[in-house]
Amino acid sequence: MKTDIILSGVGGQGILSIATIIGEAALHLGLNLKQAEVHGMSQRGGDVQSNLRLSDAPIASDLIALGTADMIISLEPMEALRYLPYLSKDGWIITSAAPFKNIPNYPDEEKLMQELKSQPHVVVLDVENLAKENHMPKSANVILLGAAAPFLKILDAEVLRESVGRIFASKGEEVVQMNYRAFDIGHEYVKQLKF
Template sequence: MRKDIILSGVGGQGILTIATIIGEAATVAGLNLKQAEVHGMSQRGGDVQSNLRLSDETIHSDLISLGEADLIISMEPMEALRYLPYLEKEGWVVTSANPFKNIPNYPDEEELMKTLNSLPRVAKLEIEDIAKENNMPKCANVILLGMAAKFIGILSPEQLRESIGRVFASKGEKIVEMNKRAFDIGLEAAKNR
């Protein structure tokens, strides 16, 4: 089994943390893993993208070819659309519906949502709003990971949840539990998708 995932967003949104959690879970599960990261501006606000390839067989390249991604996980709706050419026909887009307007010519929000809604396989949610409502504003990325968990397939939601515990262990039990709760919120939100 193989799973090719593109992670995208804007600097500071936690895309690389999502990649770390998935990668750590894959390593513990004994899967082969290749990752390639592309950082935009090194400061908060530049686009950030990561190719994450997981397989129970040998992986020869760390880059995902056009039309080959099984899943796009995006912290920002415009960034999700940027990588659509990489998505395979049956692939899914899991994205935040909260725009991060970091450029002066950001697309019209209504048109952006219309384009997202026209996709055959999309799950979107206002994760930033949910994170704030639950007093966990820095956990929106883990809510998104929870949403994406059922679409990852090669790893179970429980394997990802356990990985959260290991990745955040050095930050203390309170941070671990908050991130596990964020993951569960996203997992629950995706049940109806």
């Protein structure tokens, strides 16, 4: 069994934290893991992309081939669409609805949403507003991870949730509990959609 994930977003949104949590969960289960170089993270506001490959068998390459990704997890809707050529026909897009307009010619938001929603397997949620409404503005990325959890067939949602606790443990119990709550908000949101 294997899962290939493209993580995308904008520098400072927390894509690397999502990669860290998923990677830690995979290693905790004894799975093989390869992660490709992350681009753009040195520039806050620049695009960030990473290939994350998980498998119960050895993995030869850290790069995901066109048309083979099982999932795109994105904290920015335009960035989700940028990597669409990598998604398999049965792959899922889990993305934030909130645009991060870091370029002058950012696409029309309505057209962007139409394109996303025309995809066969997509979950679009406003993680930024969910985070603000629940008084956890720095946990929008963990809300998105919670929403992606049901679609990560190689990792059980509870294993991912436990990884959240281990990753944030050094920041104290209050931060751990807030991120557990964030994960649960995303997870419950998707369960209500009944896919």
